Every structure is written in C-alpha cells, then in structure tokens.
Amino acid sequence: MHIGVDVGGTYTDGVIIDHDRVIQTVKIPTKKNLAHSIELVIAQLAANNGAENIDKIVISTTLITNLLAEKKHESVGLLLLPGPGVNPADLNFVCPTVVIRGAVDYRGRIIVEADLREVQQAVEGMLAKGINSIAVACKFSQRNPVLENKVIEYLGQSYPRVITIASHRVSGLLNWLRRANGAALTLMISEKYHFFIRQIEESLAKMKICCPIYVLKADGGTLPLELALQYPLESVFSGPAASALGALAFADKNITSVVMDIGGTTTDLAIILNGVPLLSERGAFIDNYPIPVRGLALTSLALGGDTSITAQNGRVSLGPRKGQAYCLGGPRLTITDILVYLGKSDISSSEEVVGALGELAGSLGRKPQEIAAEVIDIFMDTLEAKLEEMFHKWEEEPAYHIWQVLSQQKKRPAAIICLGGPADGLGALWGERKGWDVQIPPYSPVANAIGAALAKTTLRLELHADTEQMRYSTNLGSVGGPLATKLKNTDEAKQFALSIFRELSDKWSLEKDYTGNIPETIYEESFNLIRDWHTSGKIFQIGLQTPSGIQTVLHPCSKKAPEGGAKQ
Amino acid sequence: MKKTGLIFFPAFDWAISETHPEREERLLYTRDQIFEEGILDNPKILEYKPRLATNNDINRVHFCVPDVDSQTTSAHFISAGSSLKLGDALVNGEIKNGFALVRPPGHHAMRIVHGNRGFCNINNEAILVEYLRAKYGFKKIAIVDTDVHHGDGTQDIFYHDPDVLFISVHQDGRTLYPGSGFVDEAGGPGAHLKTINIPLPPGTTDEGFLSVCRQIIKPALAVFQPELIINSAGQDNHFTDPLANMKVTAQGYAKLTEELKPDLAVLEGGYAIETALPYVNLSILLALAGEDYSKVVEPQYKPHELKQSPETTRYITQIINYWQEKLAQDAPDKESLFGPNRIYTRRRNIYYDTDQISEEQQEFVEYCPDCPGLYRVISGAKKAYGRDYRIWGISIPLYACPHCRHRAYELWGEELQKKSIGNGAYDFYCLQDK
Ligand SMILES: [Zn+2]
Ligand SMILES: [Zn+2]
Secondary structure, three states: OEEEEEEOOOEEEEEEEEOOEEEEEEEEEOOOOHHHHHHHHHHHHHHHHOHHHOOEEEEEOOHHHHHHHHOOOOOEEEEEEOOOOOOHHHOOOOOOEEEOOOEEOOOOOEEEOOOHHHHHHHHHHHHHOOOOEEEEEEOOOOOOOHHHHHHHHHHHHHOOOOEEEEHHHHEOOOOHHHHHHHHHHHHHHHHHHHHHHHHHHHHHHHOOOOOOEEEEOOOOOEEEHHHHHHOHHHHOOHHHHHHHHHHHOOOOOOOOEEEEEEOOOOEEEEEEEOOEEOEOOOOOEEOOEEOOOOOEOOEEEOOOOOEEEEEEOOEEEEEEEOOOOHHHOOOOEEHHHHHHHOOOOOOOOOHHHHHHHHHHHHHOOOOHHHHHHHHHHHHHHHHHHHHHHHHHHHHOOOOOOHHHHHOOOOOOOOEEEEEOOOHHHHHHHHHHHHOOEEEOOOOHHHHHHHHHHHEOEOEEEEEEEEOOOOEEEEOEOOOEEEOOOOOOOHHHHHHHHHHHHHHHHHHOOOOHHHHOOOOEEEEEEEEEEEEOOEEEEEEEEEEEEEOOOEOOOOOOOOOOOOOOOOOO | OOEEEEEEEOOOOOOOOOOOOOOHHHHHHHHHHHHHHOHHHOOOEEEOOOOOOOHHHHHOOOEEOOOHHHHOOHHHHHHHHHHHHHHHHHHOOOEEEEEEEEOOOOOOOOOEEOOOEOOEOOOHHHHHHHHHHHHHOOOOEEEEEOOOOOOHHHHHHOOOOOOEEEEEEEEOOOOOOOOOOOOOOOOOHHHOOOEEEEEEOOOOEHHHHHHHHHHHHHHHHHHHOOOEEEEEEOOOOEOOOOOOOOEEOHHHHHHHHHHHOOOEEEEOOOOOOOOOHHHHHHHHHHHHHOOOOOOOOOOOOOHHHHOOOHHHHHHHHHHHHHHHHHHHOOOOOHHHHHOOOOEEEEEEEEEEOOOOEEEEEEEEEEOOOOOOOOEEEEEEEEEOOOOOOEEEEEEEOOOOOHHHHHHHHHHHHHHHHHHHOOOOOOOEEEEEEO
C-alpha cells in the first residue's frame, strides 16, 4: 500500500492506496510544525491499515517555500568566479556576492587561476557582516570543478567554521546564475531541512513504519529522502505537480489534456501530453530569482471560486476575495454563488443568492440572468486567453535542430480535467462552450495527496562528454569527472550514458517494474572537433530520461467507503 | 520595456561536410557561453523559435537554377525564415531590435544561384529586405555588412536598387576572398552611390573599424534616412579568425553595434569558433539589449598585440577622406549615367568556390525616368559535376512604373513564345515580380 501526503497552506491531506483503489483519505488543518502534520496524517492512515502493510510514502510539502518566506534562514554569501562575460552586477543573485579572479572556459580549461588572496579578503569581509555560510560559483564548474574545489578546500582549511558548498555539487545545469542561486539557497535551508527530515524519520520509526520514503519534486518525479538532503531545492513547488498527477489518477493512461485546478482566489492551468506533465522550458524562479529546478509549465488566472462580484462604474466587476461564497455566509457574491444561481453547483440552493444577485442587477438596471451570464463570460474569456498564451508558449519553445523545426505541428489538447470546489460547474460550462471533453475526477479534495502517492520516480540525465579534454559532465550536481576511455562514436557515448544512468537509478530507487529501467532517449548528437583539418576529438551530447507521470490508473470505486471529506 | 528578440539556431544537425568550417560544431561554444551566462533569464531578451521561409520568399530575391529546392536544404529555409520571424516581431512592436544568431550564412549568395558560393546558397538579409518591403510596405532599407569578407552577394542583388543602401566594410579584396568590394563598385546608374564599399587593410583594429563607422557609415545613413537598418553581423574581423587578418575584438564589435543601432542583426561568417564566436556573439547580444558588455573580454586578448600600425591608420584615413568627399559631391543625373544608349550592360564570369562552378552572365538594365527600370539577365554555368543550365530572367523592380511592368510581361511572353516553337535558347525562363 502506498501513502501520499500533501502539506498545503491550509490543509494537510493524506491518502492510502492499495493497487488501483483508494482505501482511505484524511484531511486535517495544517499545523505550524509541518513534520507534525505529516506525522498525524500518516498515523491515522497507518492505524487503520497496518504499519507493516505500507510499502512506500511520498510527501509533497511547501516547507522550502515557507522556510524562505520566513527569512529565518542562514545568512549566506556567494563567491563568484565569473571570468569573461556578463557583468555579474547585472545578474539576479539571491544573496550578497563578491567577485574573485579565476575562470574556466566552456571546454573546462582553466583560463585564469583562482586568486586565494582575494578569496581571503572576501571571506573576512563577509564574516565581518555576519555571513558564515559561503557558496562558491565558478562559470563552467560543471565542465571542470577544479577552481571551485580549490576555493572550497582553502575555506575548509582556513575557516573551518564556515559552512561551504560548491555550485557544481548542487546542479550541472548549463546556467551559472541558476547554479549559483541553487547553491546559496541550499545553504540557506539545509540545516532546517535536515531537522525536518530527521523529525519525519524519527516519527515513522516510532510508528514502526520502515518503508522507503520519498519527496515529490517540482517536475512530478520523486526523490528518496536520503537524496533530498543533497538536493533539497528539488522539492520546491511540488504542489502543482501533485495536483496535475492527482488529476490523472482516473484518466486514460495516455491522455492529452489541460488540468484546471480552481482554488479560492486563483486557478492554475497545466498541460498533460500523453500522460506526462509538460515542464517549463527554462526553469523555476523563487521570488524572481532563477533556480536550477524545472517545474511544470504553469499558467495562472487571478480568478477563483471566491472571486468577488461587484458593480463598479455601472458595470460588473470581478475583484479580489473578500471571504467565502455569499451562500455560505460570506460578505459578497462570488463566482461560486453564480454557479449556485445557475444550478451548476449543489453546495447551496439558488434561493440563497437570488436576492443578492437581484439587488446587484437592479443597481445596474439589468436582469440577474444577464449578470450571471456576463460573470461566466468573463471567466471563460480569461481562461481562453490564458490557454492560448500557454499553448503558444509551448508551441514556440526554441529549437536548435532542424528536426525540431520540421517536426509536425504540436497537437493542442481538447480535454480538460477540473479540480477544486467549483470544478464541476465551471468545467461543464467550458465543455458546453468549446465542445471539449470534461472530466471531474473523484476524490478531488485530496487530489494532491493522490498525485503524490502515484508519482513515478524519475531521472533525467544529460551527458556532455568531450574526448579531447577527456572530461564529462551532466545536468546533475556532483555527477561528472574525467573520462576513463576515449569514446569513439555515438553508440559508445550512449552506452556510457546508460551505465551512469543505471548506477544512478539504483541510488534513486527507480522502480524497475514501471520503467523497465530503460530510459527514453531525448537526444543524441556528436560533434566533430576539427583542428587544422584533422579530427582532434569529439563532443557527445546524450539525453536520457524516464518521464514523470503516474504509476497506475486508479479504479473509481473504493474498496471501503472513503472517510474524511472525500466525495465521489 | 521593449525587448531584444533572439533566434538562436545553431543547426546542430547540419553541415556542408564533415570537416567544413560550416559544420555542426560552429555555434556549440556560443551555445555554451550564452546559456551558461544566464542571460536568457534576463527579461530584456526574448527568445523565439525559428521558422521556415517559403519558396515565394526566396523567389522574390533569387533566380535559383533550376529551382529553389535543388539549391537549398531545410537548414537554409530555417536560417532565412528566422530573420523573417524577427522581422515580423519587430514590425508588430514585440521587440525593439533582434539578433538572428543562425547558420548557414548567406551574404555571398547573388541574385542568380547556380550553387554554393563562399558557404552561402541563399541570401538571408536580401530575403529579409524584400519580405519586409513586400509585406509591410517599407521602402528605404539600409544593410551594413560588417563581415570581413566583401558582401558581394548582397551588393549584386541590390546593385540597381536606389531604395536599398548597401554598405560593406571588409578586408581589402586584393588580400582576401572574394576579391571584390573596391570603392569604384558604387551602384548601377540608377542607384548611384547606393553601394558603398569600404575596403580596409589587413591589421585594422577596433580603432580603425570604429572610425569608419563614425566617419563614413553613420554620416551616409544620416543622409539616406533608412526606415530600417540591417546588420550582416559576420564576426571574422576578429583578431583570432583563421581565414582573415584583422584585429577587431568582441569589445570592438559591441561598440560598433551600440553605435550603429541596427534594427536587426543577422550572423554571417566567423570561423574562430572557440576564440571569437562565444565572446563576440555574446557581446553583440548584450549591446543590442542595452546591457553592460565591458566584461566580455577574450582570454587571448593582449592589448599590446592589437595596436594599429601608423601605416594602417594612414590608409584608413585615406579611405575615409575618399568617401567623405564623394558623398559630399552633387550626384550626377541618372540619364547621363545610363549613357547615350540608355541601357546598362555588364558581362562577367562568376566563380562558385564551394561547388566549383563557373558562371557566365550578362545583365541589362533599362533606363526609365519613372522607376528603377527593368532588369534582365542571361546566364549559363559550367559545372564540375551535375547538369549545366542556361537561364533567361527578368526582374520587375518593387516600385516599377506601369509601363515597365507591362513591358516585362510582354518580353517574357515573347521568350516563352520562342520556346514553344522550339526556338528557345535557354532551359529556364524566369520572371520576378516583387
Ligand atoms: Zn566572412
Ligand atoms: Zn519604369
């Protein structure tokens, strides 16, 4: 049996799944101590189903976001070794920086040695300002980490109390700015994150649960808890991934669809292509700071079930949330109330809103049904515009190969899976308007927990191997180094990539039965290095991945009656 | 905030041949540098997906022999199409300027295309100019070619067009391919001084490069008043380029870009793929986006080795003086330039280095008081391999008068008539109506 737990801002949800059936669901208010919320949820699920029967737990939390928002994290400084290029002063670094002499080029060659006297000066300055955690980021450190290592080693010897991290340990992404921010953020949160994970481990041990535990990543994959300590940032923004996967729980395995998650104040949209959530092209941002993590390609509407409706300057106007729906005792009419009025929601009866809507319509000299139609039109038009924007962005993803430009036009989804309170009503109205296939999955209130429980473990490996420099690097932090043998052709390079992939997949606990342990090849290319009319080496680029998605499609009927707020 | 549009199309799956300078590897390190900088996360830069140009876009400019498809690959359609996409974004107001960082290049491709010349089959900038004029009604456009090689293809295409100012700065043709681009090639009689060649001596540095920009190019643009400026941004003036002998740096290219303020820049040549391209492409992109490029300094940069000799400076001063005087003179009237026969004719041989083709060509431009006049060409090619074709072509200028337009169709009809009764001297008859 698998457990999924989703810690949201208001509620913590849990679900336990046996093969393809939901056995039990739990919903509790989120406590201040997130680990405690998780413990409570798991305890409830374990009590009814037996701790010994649980073989996997996946957790999605907002912990990282909370830690960063609280600003109680460690005070961190960045030592930058940029070499030639953009002025670092113009880049969006997440913490104070000092630039040090020292540079590596795109082939991993040292072009300027690191200046340790400058490092010393910089560190003294940082210590004086109360900074005692230092991240080191050298451009192209994934191609050759030698300068970052040299600085880290020096810091370790001269300032043993300073906590350090090198950017190549965090990520191998070809984006120095994102790696640097990733390293700094990792330092900021790592102590509290360690503490959180220890808490979880201890409480599970107390409950005699000893199955593997995973955290959900922003891309919808899962990461074993031990590795989450090494790559804590990966679990940031896992909420939308949990919701998208949860939406897939009862859909066709290879569905192509939009997922619309309607909250109180906003509505999130994601795209699913053949059962796989579409990822953002470049990567995620935390407060405008780019980070080396890819999340889902999301678009949001500033409209939700509690969006308030008022008359302004003689017109209907949609505004921010003032409270819950009028029919539930809130202060203003909301989109939810309009759905109630139209008979598209059964949370209340239309008599509850007729009066207020009549009054609003009267103040505008119009009929209530006109106002209702207009509110729905505004929502649908906004949704249509946002979908268009999202599809356009997806279709316009940059292409660096001929085959990508020539490949068939991307086929847009014409199905929508709706989650959230007003999902049935707004989904049905969208379906009527556009002729789309509309799905409202069961257990919608705990969809995120279901998504976490069903998430696949994923791994994406991008190998860059240079047989002239005899070095390789990857997109993953700490995975890279000298080449032991000269790879002769693309086949050999691919075999090498596969061997790294297999080694990692054991460490990452990839499920062999689901992936067959055979990754999909995203790309494979080789570059002839011609110097003085002779081939002096080759550069290979191989991309392998197991895509994210759900392990099993669920059966809509539960074995037992669902408990705790789930509805069917 | 107005953005700088970028289309990066390194064509990682295309090469002229395995060892050719135009191979997959060419923009690999440029990719590394630009991605690693994190500059694509800068909201001032907006990256676009490339698209294909159409046969129609290409036929607006070229007579491809025997047809477009046999002279192009998908890579050519994408490289040309990328500029068009940025052109659309510029006109729509999505971007303030743009950089088509694409390959393959195009500025050696002439109006008639029998094969590949100087790594080029079709002319990206010319296709862009004619697209923008046909689609959006632009009239006056300037092309400034800062590749180290003379932009002989672009010159050829616009040689008789008074509404396109073509300026090429390059290493002197006596010392470098394609061996043309001298000051006396200054436009046909109907487009007098609308071609400006600035041949520079080997060893020219940033100083000389920028002084011709400030003292010839900028004043010429100020007089011409183009609606758009397009930069053929070749990067082989770089001090490490293996095919040429100049001493320009990434800083020099960036300053030139900053001062020239092109609306669209299109990559041309540049084959120092490790020592120049990653840095020059980055510095041009930063200059277009209005970002600080002062720290883009090549690892090989040694100021004392990049000093301009007094001799070189003297030579450059002479060229500047020549052009300043020439541009200050009153232009002679068009009729007298056409001469008593009121027709311009030129017979020449054109060599296609890459494909080893020798073309024999004869051109005729008719004087017309009301428009740039009809252009006719006959051409045949001797090939080392493949079939030889002879073609007859006529081109109606974009702003042709009704008389010339009518006459063009008449002449074309006559030729087709001859062919239909078995009297045709050519394999193909082409009419270009822009
Ligand atoms: Zn060139
Ligand atoms: Zn005319």
